[in-house]
Amino acid sequence: MAPIPTPPAEPQDSPDRYVGLAADHAERLARERGWTTVRSLPPGAVITMEYRFGRLNLEVRDGRVARAWKG
Incomplete structure (x- = not known):
């Protein structure tokens, strides 16, 4: 049986820390x-709503x- 893959670790960082900062x-x-990925989006x-480890949405x-959130 093949091992179950381990997802990559995400930074120990709160998305809330980015709210209010210049983009x-x-x-x-x-x-x-x-x-690893930072995505800037207009309101x-x-x-797409798939969850990506290491991605921060702004x-x-x-x-x-x-607003900022993981995935």
């Missing part, structure tokens, strides 16, 4: 903290992060 600064900071964007309004 470019938040993206740079997220990558420095270990997020109400239509996106909803950006007027150049600032309004």
